Amino acid sequence: MAMSSSLARLCRLTSRSASTALGYSRGKPLISRRWYISSSVRNNLQFKLDEQTAHSSLDLFKKDTGVIYRILGLDPTLVQDSPLRFREWAVVLADAQIDSGRHYWEVTVQNSSEFRVGVADVQTSRDECVGTNSTSWVFAYTQRKWFAMTSGKQVPVPFVGKSDQIGLLLDYEAGQLSLVDTQKSEVVHTIKTQFRSPISPAFALWDGELLTHSGLEIPPGL
Incomplete structure (x- = not known):
């Protein structure tokens, strides 16, 4: 399916062609490795947003x-x-x-009509948009x-639940990332890779604000 005009506007495709429909290949590392908080030893993943990775149009808040x-955007002189x-x-x-285990976190979004939530290789390109x-x-x-x-391909997801509060369920070993309806505690769609x-958890935002909720137990039945 061709990318919608709005999606194309937000994240232009790179000149390199995608080799799979839903991300079974991996690009070469593009930046040097950095130290992250290792949180994969238990399922209730705890994290904060990393200011060092944030685009200058994004301002972090609530710790x-x-x-x-x-x-x-932010004042360039204030952005390291x-x-x-x-x-x-x-x-x-x-x-x-994250390099192992099953993990669950939630996202609350306010006043935003366009955003993305998911995961990315910690060394993913900083010149490309997630997805x-x-x-x-x-x-x-x-x-x-x-x-x-992923890889510039898009698959429609029939989700009629609340768009302003959703869950993400990750199974690293199984290669699965699932969108969860938090009202019904049900998986809506799963990306297999x-x-x-x-x-690392990844977020993109073009209006409004987004709040993450980590350190959560996986809901029963998921």
Whole structure:
């Protein structure tokens, strides 16, 4: 399916072609490895957002668990230069790396019509948007519709639940990332892939604000 005009506007496809429909390949590392908080030893994953990765249009708040989009962006003199920072797109990663286990977290979104939530390789390109390459796997919300995205491919997700509060269930070994309806505690859609290196929760936002809720137990039945 071709990418919608709105999605194309937000995240242009790179010149490199995608080799799979839903992300079974992995690109080469593009930046040097950094230290993250290792949180994979137990299922109740705890994380904050990593300011060093945040695009200059994103402002972290509530002890770095939330992010708000600023149309004019932050004052460049107040943003520390970092090779880990996303340069082209309004993306931020969490400060935890995941290399095993099953984990669950939730996201509350306010006043936003376009955003993405999911995971990305900790070394994913800082010049590309999450969902456009083979090292990121996300659920995108735009034009009141949901899509599963990776490698620039999108799959419609028939989700009629509340778009402002959703859950993410990750099974690293099984290579599965699921969108969860928090009202019904049910899996809505699952992206299947093969994780080959440590990944981190990833978020993209083009209006409004987003608040993360980590350290949660996996709901019964999921």
